[in-house]
Amino acid sequence: MVDTSDDWITSRTGIKERHILKGENQGTSVMGVKAVQGLLEKTNTRPEEIDLLICATVTPDMMFPATANLICSEIGAVNAFSYDLMAACSGFLYALSTGSQFIESGRYKKVVIVGADKMSSIVDYQDRTTCIIFGDGAGAVMLEPASENLGIMDHILKTDGSGAQHLHMKAGGSRKPASVETVAAKEHYVYQEGSAVFKFAVTNMANVSAEIMEKNNLRAEDISWLVPHQANKRIIDATANRMGVGADKVMLNIHKYGNTTSGTIPLCLWDYEKQLKKGDNLILAAFGGGFTWGSVWLKWAYDPE
Numbered sequence: 020m021v022d023t024s025d026d027w028i029t030s031r032t033g034i035k036e037r038h039i040l041k042g043e044n045q046g047t048s049v050m051g052v053k054a055v056q057g058l059l060e061k062t063n064t065r066p067e068e069i070d071l072l073i074c075a076t077v078t079p080d081m082m083f084p085a086t087a088n089l090i091c092s093e094i095g096a097v098n099a100f101s102y103d104l105m106a107a108c109s110g111f112l113y114a115l116s117t118g119s120q121f122i123e124s125g126r127y128k129k130v131v132i133v134g135a136d137k138m139s140s141i142v143d144y145q146d147r148t149t150c151i152i153f154g155d156g157a158g159a160v161m162l163e164p165a166s167e168n169l170g171i172m173d174h175i176l177k178t179d180g181s182g183a184q185h186l187h188m189k190a191g192g193s194r195k196p197a198s199v200e201t202v203a204a205k206e207h208y209v210y211q212e213g214s215a216v217f218k219f220a221v222t223n224m225a226n227v228s229a230e231i232m233e234k235n236n237l238r239a240e241d242i243s244w245l246v247p248h249q250a251n252k253r254i255i256d257a258t259a260n261r262m263g264v265g266a267d268k269v270m271l272n273i274h275k276y277g278n279t280t281s282g283t284i285p286l287c288l289w290d291y292e293k294q295l296k297k298g299d300n301l302i303l304a305a306f307g308g309g310f311t312w313g314s315v316w317l318k319w320a321y322d323p324e
């Protein structure tokens with residue numbers, strides 16, 4: 020479709036494979052539903068027990084209502100309230116931090132966080148600078164009150180709206196509604212100035228990961244896993260270096276899925292879950308459009324099985 024090569028893609032990004040959701044009327048919620056159904060089965064939870072479901076996404080099924088509502092309706096979460104949260108590639112971290120507040124307040128007992136994006140719906144497959152990066156995917160986690168000193172310990176979230184110029188979608192919002200002209204001008208696709216975004220991402224994702232360690236007196240040897248947003252292997256390597264964490268402690272699956280935006284971090288947890296042990300210190304880190312970025316320190320709350 021574009022003038023590129025496997026060698027260029029692999030050496031610049033680390034990506035080997037991406038997954039695309041195909042078929043008529045298949046929106047992001049389709050993947051979200053599957054992720055949540057798997058989660059309910061694994062945790063032996065009935066859908067009626069869910070108090071709140073937050074879906075992080077930049078590719079909602081529709082402008083409104085929220086994709087979270089569609090997911091709840093499909094899975095039968097009749098007692099939940101739900102909403103979407105949009106923070107691009109940091110969406111899952113923002114949603115995780117937001118959801119954890121509802122648990123910490125003591126008000127709710129079961130909060131589901133979904134990270135899901137159908138990036139193929141907003142990628143121009145004639146643009147070689149973006150179409151090689153993004154893929155479709157979703158993951159979900161459940162937050163519950165902990166009786167021991169485990170779970171989400173701290174988070175640092177940041178935003179800089181002046182970064183919007185480097186990564187955005189030009190049309191389809193209230194500033195420039197969809198028209199024949201906007202479609203012809205390809206303004207409903209991801210617009211990205213790759214090297215500018217790269218520079219901000221590499222510095223800020225590394226800094227915010229180091230910051231959460233310093234703030235909590237965590238040394239490199241205390242960290243069991245770095246769980247980084249999967250946008251580019253070079254950004255991940257720079258973050259691990261800055262933290263002093265070896266490659267054997269870095270969750271990596273960008274080669275399998277590419278950048279699934281809100282989906283990358285829950286997909287990493289899914290792929291590595293069997294290797295996690297109760298009490299493991301995980302640092303989750305992300306950078307994305309907005310600009311948005313942040314880190315979460317969590318202590319994994321259970322052993323496998």
Ligand SMILES: CC(C)(COP(=O)(O)OP(=O)(O)OC[C@H]1O[C@@H](n2cnc3c(N)ncnc32)[C@H](O)[C@@H]1OP(=O)(O)O)[C@@H](O)C(=O)NCCC(=O)NCCS
Binds near residue numbers: 031213214216220
């Ligand atoms: C997009 C990205 C992979 C491009 O890599 P890069 O090393 O920065 O490459 P550049 O954009 O500087 O382009 C270098 C050259 O490769 C070319 N190129 C771009 N995409 C290409 C592709 N798929 N195949 C072959 N060549 C390509 C460019 O046209 C440019 O050619 P030129 O020097 O003749 O103009 C990289 O910038 C990146 O990962 N950025 C951050 C993306 C990101 O994290 N986005 C989401 C935020 S979460």
